[in-house]
Amino acid sequence: MEPVQTEETGPARDAGDAPDGQVLGQMIRDARKEKGLTLEEAAKAAAIGRSTLSKIENNLTKPSFDIIRRLMQTLDLKTPQLFVQSGDGDISGRRDYTLAGRGEHQETATYDHELLCTELTSKRMLPYISTIKARDVSEFESWVRHRGEEFMFVISGSLTLYTEHYRPLEMTEGDSVYYDSGMGHGCVSTSTEDARVLWVSL
Amino acid sequence: MEPVQTEETGPARDAGDAPDGQVLGQMIRDARKEKGLTLEEAAKAAAIGRSTLSKIENNLTKPSFDIIRRLMQTLDLKTPQLFVQSGDGDISGRRDYTLAGRGEHQETATYDHELLCTELTSKRMLPYISTIKARDVSEFESWVRHRGEEFMFVISGSLTLYTEHYRPLEMTEGDSVYYDSGMGHGCVSTSTEDARVLWVSL
């Protein structure tokens, strides 16, 4: 079988189509419409003037940071979309898949990582499958720690997840955990076979 | 066994400690220092005046949206932290886990979703395990479609993933895919048992 792995088709990159200069207003307007709010309602909810909102939606003004924040709250806008910059690209209309066991391997002292969907470089989440090599906490010289959030799902085996501020968490097949990866953390296999987990970090 | 599921300990919520009025400057300063940049270097890199940056760091001015964006690029600031509002909070120092099969169920015509780690409401990724009920594309009245990115991992069984712009993708246990969820998409089980997948959307 060939290492078929990635495809790049479809509407692909709409380069300069980011909230940069223009589209921001449109995004906000869409969000507002989607919630079925009028300018006045939305404006009041966000505690800003309706004119201001109008101007923002028509790109007649570059909103300030806190105005944006208020709008995000009101309209349930997710941060990511807003910050797409033309250049660092989004994944509009893209797809990438990885067959079981065909990810890109990367080994450390305590883990054996298999990065998934690596062809899609501009994606925002980082998924990988890891085989836990560590068998004892002492094998970690230092905690893994990096700003962001992390989700972990136990594919097979069982393990203990150590996280700062908390007591160790015993996990087995099918269990999952979500945590602030800014906290130090590390996994240790407790099953006879090495535990395998799926990690998604952000 | 009791429905033990979530824990809230550690440094937890620092309530009004959000970038709201004050802390934003501190965050930016920290980020800059961490990269070992001087005001001038950072300012130049972000294409803004050094005085401006100084004022922002000292909370003497409320930066505009695009200034913030430029800074985020330059300083590798992640969006989430910046937008934490006192109230909806971030997940700093938090952790939440879900034991196998104990997630919050949510059913649709074609899927049976089990939401994971739901106690951590302010998390940015949305992980859930789904059992694919659909057995034929025709069962989808319309594609699922929502702005964002999505990662999927096949836990068991096999399925066909239909996505707009692409030919259907056959997947089995251990395969994974990452795609723009703005594209219409839908899954159909092809194995005798219903396929189970782990989804993480953003």
Added chain:
DNA sequence: CAAATTTGTTGCCAATAGGGAAAAAGTTTC
């Protein structure tokens, strides 16, 4: 189809952000 009401857009003006340059504070060097 005109009046009434609601929704969205434009002027206008006070308040303030952002940049240049000078002053102040902090470092290093001799």
Added chain:
DNA sequence: GAAACTTTTTCCCTATTGGCAACAAATTTG
């Protein structure tokens, strides 16, 4: 410890934002 240099803060000024209110457009009502 003063001089030389670097880094940060403070003024000052112009450009823009954001809100109020008047205006225009669209929708509803009688």
